[in-house]
Amino acid sequence: MSKRIIHVDEKVPFGMLVPLSIQHTFAMFGASVLVPIVLKFDPAIVLLMNGIGTLMFIFITKKKAPAYLGSSFAFLGPAGIIMSSMGAEYAQGAFVAIGILGCLLALIIYKFGTDWINVVLPPAAMGAVVSLIGFELAGATVKGGQIGAEIMTENASTEHIVVFLVTLLVAVIGSVVFKKFLATIPILIAIIVGYLVAFALGLVDFTPVLEAKLFTLPTFRLPAFDMKAILTMLPVILVITSEHISHQVVTSNIIGRNLIKDPGLHRSIFADNFSTAVSGMVGGVPTTTYGENIGVMAVTGVYSVYVIAGAAVISILMAFIGPLSALIQTIPGDVIGGVTFLLYGMIGSSGIRLLVDEKVDYSKSKNLILTSVVFVTGLSGLQINFAGIQLSGMVLSSLVAVILSLLFYIFDRLGLMNE
Template sequence: MAKRIIQIEEKVPLKMLLPLSVQHLFAMFGATVLVPFLFGINPAIVLLMNGIGTLLFIFITKGKAPAYLGSSFAFLAPANIVIAQFGYPYALGGFIAVGFLGCVLSFVIKKFGVKWIDVVLPPAAMGPVVALIGLELSGSAASTAGLLEPVIDPKNAIVFLITLSVAVIGSVCFRKFWAIIPILVAVVAGYISAVFLGMVDFTPVLEAPLFALPNFTMPQFNINAILMILPVILVIMSEHIGHQVVTSQIVGRDLIKDPGLDRTLFGDNFSTMISGFLGSVPTTTYGENIGVMALTGVYSVQVIVGAAIMSIICSFIGPLAALIETIPSPVIGGISFLLYGMIGVSGLRILVDEHVDYANSVNMVLTSVVFVAGLSGITIQIGNIALTGMVLAAIVAMLLSLLFFVFSKLHWLNETSEEPKDML
């Protein structure tokens, strides 16, 4: 029997809404609070602005694009340089500048349309680029679980295996209501096992004040700091398009056309601007939550809104925010291990659904070179921006696709690659 799909506009009963929303909150929590920890700021402001940003995104996209906005990792390298040289407030100024430029680009896309995507990122190139979003993060999942240490802690391994096993078995064996919350069940199972193994310290929960305001920071602007961060726009553009394509594949609707790439891109970058003005980190549509939708078949925007509201509430309730922060990293790693793989498979699904013909040399070369560029570990340094992994693969994919498109128009392609249907 096919999995019960809950579509974007569908409502869910209240008894289902709470656990489904919690599931989305848990899926993004580990990664989204890691960014403020790396920047040395309190994660409460990030939970607040991620929730607000998600609500803004849902409003701007008319409730047609199910996406949760979490902390963006794309800004880490240049922002850390700016923080070291100028201070965190000047990094906020850079975040605002990137968000503003992204909003401007959304109006350009609204004016000129999205047909260029089929030229610069045809399915044979888009498939591996999207797959790399998940595959590139696979090492992060293992690292979060503590499995890449020279000596693996047996407790980490046990909690990781319990969490992953429950998620995997639940995804294929759970029925009815349980079939749509395997991630939440896995998190609870992993957390309980961590408590029994003595890995959870409840002291921060007991000492946390009942109510606490997040720490707000006003931005400062410096042209040099802005120029260090501004090139990140290339990274987040590629990431955003990839996320919208893979979400479209999952929900069975073309989100690039409706609500439109211009709206989703504007919503994403407008959220980053607002976050920068109030002292939070940049936001982005989150792969972890895309993975939850792929795994559960629940695409309802109502559930995303529920998760966003819960994130806002957590930012003000001290013990609740502290309790969530006690979730051990092996639990997050176990969940991510499965979710990142689901994103990777979604990229491969593009190749299947679009019937990419690998008897065509252009398609074969595109997919091959893009995969190797993304997985090779090659890094190209341009100023303070490091192009590697999925970002480098996306740029290589665009350049190769444009080159082959020109060759096709000039009739330079040989008989094994002429008139590739994916590019015309």
């Protein structure tokens, strides 16, 4: 007997709706709360805005595109850079700016389609830029601070090293050996194990949890805007656009409907980025469609947007549980470092995967040069000051990638290429 499919627009009885929605909530929870943990944002406001963002996405896409919006990992690297030099409110401002630019991109896609993206940033360049999102911050994972372990600082001790290694090993081993439900939450399990070890070694202050009120309000915070911060964040729009398109294509294949055409890529990209902008305005982190929830749909055959909406409501309710928010914020940097050590590498690897999936032909000089120059520009430490703004890292490499890509396109149109 074949598995019953619950279609996108199909309403589900309440007795089934609750457990199916909780399943989606568990699928996204581990990864989604990790982003505010890493960035030291209030997890409660993030859960609230994830839920609200998901409901907005469902409404904007006319209840035709089942997707849960969780916290985006693509922003972690540049957000860490901005927060270390300017503060969290400027990272929020950059989130808002990127969200607004993404909405404008949706309008461009509506008017002109998507072919121009491969002209401005062909796969050979985009893959390298995506990789730099993770690789540029790799060193920060072991140097203390907001996202790193204390194993290479003057505060380093055996306890710090043990917590870091235990967390990292659980994340790595769990990612390849956990099965069934556990396979969807290896990072969350690693955080829990690392936290318990840190607590046993006296590295956790549990007082905030004991003092937290049972019900509380999320911490709302207004953004601040700075052009340098926005430019630092700008390359991420390339990553989230590519990620969004791939998620929509995969979901289309699962549910048997072409979401690129109906409700349209312009609608889903607008909804995704509008959610990011709104979240940044009130103190949350950027949102994105979640592969974990796409996986749940593929396994269960449950595509109903009403189930997704139910998961969003559960996320909103969780935002008002005080002890949960306090507990998340007591997680030490050694645990975060153990997790980000793997995650930043995975973000970097996703760029390499893009190169493989797109079958980039490196026997062609233009592809080899694009990837090589972008990588070296981003990783060499090169800095250029222009109009009072310092360009370096992935910001500079992205600019170089666009310039070279356009130049090669012009040469090709003029018949000047030697291939």
